[in-house]
Ligand SMILES: *[C@@H]1O[C@H](CO)[C@@H](O)[C@H](O)[C@H]1NC(C)=O
Ligand SMILES: *[C@@H]1O[C@H](CO)[C@@H](O)[C@H](O)[C@H]1NC(C)=O
Ligand SMILES: *[C@@H]1O[C@H](CO)[C@@H](O)[C@H](O)[C@H]1NC(C)=O
Ligand SMILES: *[C@@H]1O[C@H](CO)[C@@H](O)[C@H](O)[C@H]1NC(C)=O
Ligand SMILES: *[C@@H]1O[C@H](CO)[C@@H](O)[C@H](O)[C@H]1NC(C)=O
Ligand SMILES: *[C@@H]1O[C@H](CO)[C@@H](O)[C@H](O)[C@H]1NC(C)=O
């Protein structure tokens with residue numbers, strides 16, 4: 030029996046149901062004979078649903094996902110117990126794992142009918158039609174009140190951009206309206222605690238006559254419902270498949286209707302979350318502030334959202350004149366910048382809007398309902414960070430009100446996804462390579478395309494039997510912005526060997542180690558602050574960070590080619606996730622989560638010819654012509670995927686990378702720089718791949734599919750092992766640099782320049798900068814002693830010789846590697862070989878590389894401090910660290926963490 034304690038990251042005041050992941054040591058627990066149970070701090074049994082998300086090669090459990098239901102009492106943590114049961118009766122098991130079902134009376138009921146799926150959580154009953162435009166048919170509370178109906182996606186677009194100038198040839202701009210068209214609805218992962226309803230479809234025009242626009246913008250909506258919960262978490266994914274010069278998205282929304290029939294107008298309530306827990310509380314027909322007073326009790330009840338006393342009891346000077354009081358039908362809150370929102374309301378269409386004082390950063394929640402009929406709240410996580418967003422309440426004075434959450438506000442200028450420049454005449458590769466010399470942008474016509482990128486948002490729906498107190502809505506606003514996350518203690522994560530054996534918990538053994546700890550903390554805090562100071566927010570941008578700083582302008586180089594958005598360059602994702610693993614800090618988790626939600630979606634293609642590849646850093650996330658697997662590599666997603674209990678969207682992103690090898694047939698990553706560009710044609714049996722950049726991404730996808738036992742796991746395992754075997758057989762192993770890959774068999778053969786396998790030498794500073802070491806160590810942690818012969822040696826050689834002297838390189842390979850940069854980042858490779866061979870001379874070399882060598886690293890005498898800038902030299906006050914680039918920060922972070930773990934004992 031094993032017991033593990035969990036801490037809660039995030040909102041402590043509410044438990045509305047959550048899912049989390051947990052790793053297990055090899056050989057400890059068998060899928061068919063393990064009973065998982067949970068208890069809260071006070072040893073109260075808690076309902077738990079469990080499933081396996083990954084297996085060790087011996088078939089034992091490597092990672093599990095678990096869900097716990099909503100509860101009134103929120104403990105400080107939970108204890109998860111895995112007990113080995115021996116042979117068990119399988120007939121009650123949920124995918125291979127037996128559940129403890131203490132509270133059989135509660136639980137989630139799923140009724141899968143021909144035309145809809147109906148889910149009952151005990152608190153809410155929700156129906157999901159299987160066709161048409163309505164995704165959420167009905168939301169009913171346990172007392173039988175229907176509080177939401179007819180939930181649809183709405184989309185607006187236009188055929189041109191109004192600010193393109195007065196070109197007389199321009200066709201008039203047409204506005205188009207679309208709505209959801211459901212293709213597939215499934216209930217998945219249903220058990221006693223949670224069920225997931227996944228709805229897939231596209232957006233279809235609603236104006237048959239006006240437009241022949243084809244269906245577009247595929248969506249995937251995942252509704253997570255938990256036992257005893259009045260909350261529904263919705264993960265909303267949209268894939269862009271439009272034509273940027275014809276399709277200008279002007280609004281992306283989800284709308285639900287709220288039945289209000291029979292509710293007196295003075296008993297109907299509107300609530301909009303404001304700043305820092307604030308809430309706007311209004312009634313559709315207000316009876317406060319009038320010239321005549323209906324009575325204090327009446328006023329108080331209305332403000333608090335309670336049913337008003339019988340009008341017979343009010344001052345008749347009010348009741349006789351109620352029909353003169355205007356009703357407010359429509360409300361609009363628009364967050365068009367991360368710094369401010371506007372608010373307004375009107376009595377009806379055709380009448381003027383009345384301004385309501387707005388604020389800075391809105392919480393992102395709207396409620397509409399009645400004191401007796403109940404109501405619905407809809408909220409968007411990171412509402413202001415994902416501007417331009419909006420919340421509309423409409424028809425509140427009619428029998429059917431509506432709440433519309435805009436993920437992209439129709440009040441904002443339409444989304445413009447066209448390239449930001451016209452190519453500047455870069456017609457040939459020569460021009461493009463020359464332009465790269467100045468702006469660092471790797472441009473090529475046709476490659477600057479958003480076709481296939483995606484965005485995922487998290488939405489929450491809450492149903493109420495009556496208008497809730499404003500504190501409740503305020504708490505829910507906090508909850509939806511920081512939904513609680515359960516995480517195991519770092520020591521536990523580490524000892525399972527399931528999360529990479531190249532990090533350790535923070536040490537304070539020596540002064541130098543302590544300084545590295547301080548520097549890691551400095552780097553994390555700096556980026557966290559830069560996000561807010563530099564406003565790295567917005568529909569497409571939130572979650573990303575920037576690449577390089579412009580010290581003259583005191584700004585990040587947001588407008589300069591390859592120096593702008595970072596797109597995971599040199600693996601900041603690995604730094605931040607490993608920093609979370611070792612510290613267990615909630616703020617680090619949130620930061621890394623936002624980064625993963627961005628880099629996995631926006632920087633990567635999910636459909637079209639580049640599917641499975643990502644885009645190199647640039648001014649637009651999709652702008653650069655380098656489409657590579659180094660950006661889409663699943664090594665960046667695995668942490669969040671497993672820690673979240675197998676987030677289904679991120680799992681799907683990992684699946685997509687299995688097909689990235691096919692994209693190599695369409696786009697040759699080296700097309701502009703290859704010697705044999707006249708003759709090289711991508712051939713599925715001899716694809717030229719980089720043994721670091723490309724293989725590590727493919728290997729991360731294969732490893733994940735293999736350990737998840739996904740539908741292609743046998744193919745994945747075969748390719749993983751075959752590539753490792755054949756890399757080991759290359760005379761120079763990883764030092765070969767590039768080789769030919771057969772995507773049918775997985776075999777890697779020598780490059781065409783060395784068909785005899787005599788030993789080619791080609792080493793690049795980039796090969797190991799996108800997770801190569803982390804992928805290899807995780808593979809070795811996974812397969813244990815069963816590695817193909819010679820593979821680890823091939824990697825250890827690469828690790829040793831990258832930073833070795835030219836003489837050593839010549840002695841080993843017959844030639845030196847030439848001038849190589851990124852010595853600090855590569856010190857983690859030296860540390861790895863030192864650790865594996867237990868060689869203190871090599872360990873000392875690694876520390877020297879970390880502390881002393883290379884002009885591109887962050888050395889001990891760097892300032893390690895920011896400078897505050899105010900006044901007219903900057904747009905707004907900022908803290909700057911002009912000495913810091915994100916490449917350097919990412920590599921310092923990973924190398925610092927890994928060196929401390931691998932050779933920390935040799936640090937003086
Ligand atoms: C668990 O047992 C079932 C039935 O005996 C078997 O089909 C399944 O493969 C087993 N699962 C694992 C992961 O061993
Ligand atoms: C397993 O449980 C089911 C349902 O309770 C029962 O019908 C069956 O006989 C049991 N099988 C064994 C081998 O005990
Ligand atoms: C939902 O749609 C149905 C069918 O169009 C309609 O009868 C019903 O009134 C709608 N509900 C609300 C609250 O508007
Ligand atoms: C973890 O891996 C190390 C080798 O890297 C090994 O010595 C240790 O036994 C492993 N621990 C577990 C629990 O498997
Ligand atoms: C090959 O590369 C050279 C040098 O970059 C360039 O001038 C030439 O146009 C390229 N040829 C082809 C067929 O792309
Ligand atoms: C290994 O490489 C040698 C050439 O060095 C080649 O002859 C042989 O076929 C390769 N073996 C395998 C199993 O790939």
Ligand SMILES: *[C@@H]1O[C@H](CO)[C@@H](O)[C@H](O)[C@H]1NC(C)=O
Nearest residue numbers: 829866867868869870871872
């Ligand atoms: C450690 O590595 C150095 C440098 O390669 C080598 O000279 C030395 O023999 C190694 N020491 C041991 C004990 O293997």
